[in-house]
Amino acid sequence: MSETMLEPHAEEPLDTDLPDGELAKRLATTWGTAGGIIGALSTVDHKIIGRRYILTGFLFLILGGLAAVAMRLQLAVPDNSLIGPDLYNQIFTMHGTTMMFLFGVPIGEALAVYLVPLMVGTRNIAFPRLNAFSYYVYLFGGLMIWVAFALNIGPDNGWFSYVPLAGPEFSPGKRADFWAQLVTFTEVAALAVAVEIVVTVLKLRAPGMTLDRIPLFVWAMFVNAFLIIFAMPAVMLGSTMLILDRLLDTHFFNQAEGGDPLLWQHLFWFFGHPEVYIIFLPGTAFVSAIVATFARRPVFGYPAIVLSLIATGFLSFGLWVHHMFTTGLPQLGATFFTASSMMIAIPTGIQIFCWIGTLWDGKPIYRTPLLFVLGFFFIFVAGGLSGVMLASVPIDTQVHDTYFVVAHFHYVLIGGAVFPLIGAIYYWFPKFTGRMLGERLGRCHFWLAFIGFNVAFFPMHISGLRGMPRRVYTYPAEMGWDTLNLISTLGAALFVVSFLVFIYNVAASARGGDIAGDNPWDAATLEWATTSPPPPHNFDRIPFVTSREPLWAERETLPVVTGLAVDKREVVITTTTEARPDLKESSPDPTVWPFVSAIVVTVIFIATIFTPWALAWGAPAAALVMIAWFWPKSVEEDK
């Protein structure tokens, strides 16, 4: 922007002055992303960042999936010597770490980054530069751990890195340090996005979108962001203690000097259990959106679902100890956590029943997204119920840390998060790209995935009950686990094939799929009120919301508000509960500094693995780039 424009309000064109076509063009220029590498690295468009987030998330899903394939090959037959224990331990740790930290959490946030601003009817996410920064930190963190793995420095203590095994004495070298820093990377990224989502939902909603008109998708992502805000600091604190124990001889987990290995477990699971819900709540967001659209009616029991989301959020912080039932805790305390762990079945049940009610009263249209949601019901309910067994202390002493638990949490996480996620990709792909995904291939994908998943994971319940502990790199032939494991491996192969179909479908449809149009499913939420893919500014005019299902309530014309600047980035700020228009805040322009900051932060994080002094010399560097990032570039920005 030019420095000469000192006169306030001099000739600032507003959208009221322009005809529709001209308006769209001017807005697209104002909100657009410049070309070239610098332009690409400077973008603050939530859709571009969101798309990168989604693609990167799927890249890590593929990498984590390949690790799973390697494990299934090793376990297919007893006494297998395909993979030795050292590599196997790294592989299963990479699998868990990747799926939880680099896929599970980020992919939910990725879809939120793309869709929440569209659904609440605004032009960009709150703090878009922070958003860009968080993406690069996430990307660099993920690359760091996979490069480390390729260099034989892959972490090898399991995704929850129990001390003392992950401590300085029993994990020499740098493997566990890379793991601890990976946690720091991904937590920084996740927390930043969580803050953006919270503020976007609270302040950037379109005028008229009162609290009770917020789509269930957005509610779920909103509650999810709070879960992240309250859960992630625990693991950041824990991983910091771990790396200090390893590098600076602190004694947090050294029982000989007053520490306690169980402190790690408490901190980790205080994060680790909400983590499961952090992965699952985006799943409920997808299900609510898909069920409403394909049952052709609003989701039944909106207030009940919102309240149960919030209840889930609260309860999820009260049950971390059920991961520690076998550590020899006092019995009475354990009972409290049995009760709270079982109690969380109630809010989850409410949501399931409301969705089933919606389908009962609606008129279901069986397209691929709905198929995946039906698969979700089948698998997730089974996983949730086996979770009730784990909540019982006595039963847990038999099944804890066995393949029964492996089966349980794959039923919960793949059923509760991945199936809805795939459904969501089929559902929103037209919005992302302007083209439909192939329906025949979609059905093929669904059935392969559904059958493959159950064949792979159901037998694990039985092998766990028959005594197979998790995290074993092999097992003797005479244990009688071989057939079950072979079946699991074959199922896993089928599951992999289903993803190949998916990848082919995406690749083919992105180029040659049917043209989607603005609202191919006749859905009700605001993201379908704009073009597919949406223009850089999302909406030519900011919608005015009159109903919980705006596009079903306003069939003829869309009510909008006007009076926003065309030549500079402005978003409407509304009041927190009533969503009355309050301010026209400027939204930051593209800049390359978040990218540079992310690089500096990455260098600092990796360097601290080798010397704690990296913090001392890194902090001023980080401060400098942050100043460059935040310092206003023109007086315009100060207004």
Added chain:
Amino acid sequence: MRRLVAIAAAIAVLSACEREDREFRPPPVGTEAEAPVTLSSIAPGTGPAERPGEMGQAYEENAYHLSEGKRLFTWFNCKGCHANGGGGSGPALMDDSWIYGGALLNVVQTIREGRPNGMPSFRGKIPEEQIMQIAAYVRSMERQVPQDAAPGRNDDLMPRPSEHRLPARPAVPGGTVPPSGQAPQ
């Protein structure tokens, strides 16, 4: 430029591999490997410390070997005489003086053959590569191994900072046997 990057990457790959390898099944250490050092710097204070051979370096730069050495140092009760490196009835291992030479193979020799005034011979009692591991660990107590391979603290009482936090120091051959360690005349 591109070549430089490639070389840097290759070095990074190789060094990382060595540092983090867990070599459970050692390559055969033949008796011929013992020969070259047997007679070299046995006498105190003669000449500069010799450079450790290729193989020695592999032990000293490998975190797994060093931590194994640390474990065996306790298991085989080296602590009984040398305490945690500070010395007791045996000489201190943390100071920078080496009575019988401070190179890895000198230390190996000391462990394998024993020394006068109380250091027993472990020839045949400790397998060759475990001697190498212990010797490499002994040198890490004076931080003559890379910092990022040196062991961290144990889950135990901590009488002193762990090996990887010690300042790096060069080996100085020489020194005296403490009076407590001298055999009765």
Added chain:
Amino acid sequence: MEHRVVRDLSDLPSYAFGPRMTMWWGTLSFCLLEGTGFALALGGYLYLAFVNPDWPLGPPPPLFWSGIFTLLMLASLVPNFVIERAARGENLFRVRLLLVVMSAAGLLVTGARVMEFAVLPVRWDFNAYGSLLWVILGLHAAHLVTDVVDTVIVTVLMFTRHGFGRRFSDVEDNAFYWNFVVLSWLPTYFVLYWVPRL
């Protein structure tokens, strides 16, 4: 879809103060997550105090410098409160003056914090008690230094040509965060300095 204009927003202002701004909510969110971090760190302290029968495993930290630090922190709340008012009133002169005061106060408390570290009776590598003291104090010091640096930068900013308009809101925001730094210190102070003396 055809648009139907129902309202014109041309007259809305471009900035305001407090919870009307996105930045205020962003800062609040960060306070929430950092506050959770403090709560958990103190929880970790109390947990280890509970499992170790002979807590504290060393002499409790001395009260002199920490007392000065705490008093300075509490005293800084007064100019901090005034600065919020001045920023809302967009009084550039008072804002500049008070920012200089706050920057100086920030540097002063940072100095007191350095002394606090210097007189800690237990090193971080001595035992778990020492580790906790150093890390919790360090955690708070990190927040302190961050906000002091931020205050200095905002001070410089307000002396440049950028010192108008929504920058007043930034000043207010910075003052808001300082309240968090002070408030998060009080329970920390109690746990680190008084719990071992109880």
Added chain:
Amino acid sequence: MRCCRPALVALPLTLTGCTGWQSSLDPQGPQADTLATMFWVFTAILALVWLLTMAALFLSLRRARAERAGPLVLEPQAERSMTRAVSAAVAFTAAIVIALTVVSYAAQRALFSSHEAPLTLLVKGHQWWWEVTYEDGQPSRRFTTANEIHVPVGQPVLIKLQSSDVIHSFWVPSLAGKMDIVPGRENRLVIEASKDGIFRGQCAEFCGWQHAHMAIAVVAHPAEEFERWRENQISAAEPPDDPLRKRGMEIFLSRPCVMCHQIRGTPAAGKVAPDLTHVGSRLHIAAGTLPNSRGNLAAWITDPQGIKPGAHMPLMKLAGDEIEPLTRYLEGLR
């Protein structure tokens, strides 16, 4: 290592049901019995819940519906009945959850309240083997063995669990649930076998490279047989009588073996590896990795890192003619 053999050979084994010598569904003691019963009760109830939910889903998909004017045209009557149905389902869920919590708590109290038993063992988890000490009021009657626990049938046995390194978990599914072994703590567990037999257990908390090969065998005998076994274990190793075994003992005492292992009655007094005083009487070697035979002993001594990569047993490079006397000596330590 050994070649993978076709797994299909074992198909009939699997089809015989959920049994096995390390199965929580094949209980052989009162505690495991209660746990298995609880498991089946929970499974039955929860499977019913799952079936009901799926039936509701299926019915709601198959239901014939009237045409509707638009997605927002909802029928108040239907909404009301749905509210009732969902409320009933939630109430039903809550009732089940409360009932299961009560059942679980009752079982928990019954199972884990008693820590009294006539026989007390100290089991110490090591990376990757188990040290077992039989405690006794008379110090001379205490003895230590490894990787094998013998118990009298029908008697509760108190097990104190300690770790010498990382977290392990003691788990013999046919007898009892698992209990973690946390460094710096002593957890306790009571097990009881209701009939004689061999019950396999395995470490259930990931503990490093050889977590997969850290098994323990629990052998339950009738009381008098157990006493015989105990008397034998208390005694020191008998000195070998034939020259071959004598030579084996000399090799043992002059080789690295002596640095770590103990054989009571000889100068070998290492404490960091399994006690070998009566190794010949054990069922397995290397913590349940190989059946105990002279051939397997020889294999284990010649190539421990091939069999259990990462284990602390080093490669010793014995001469070819040293293996036989050594294994004969060890085999004779009954």
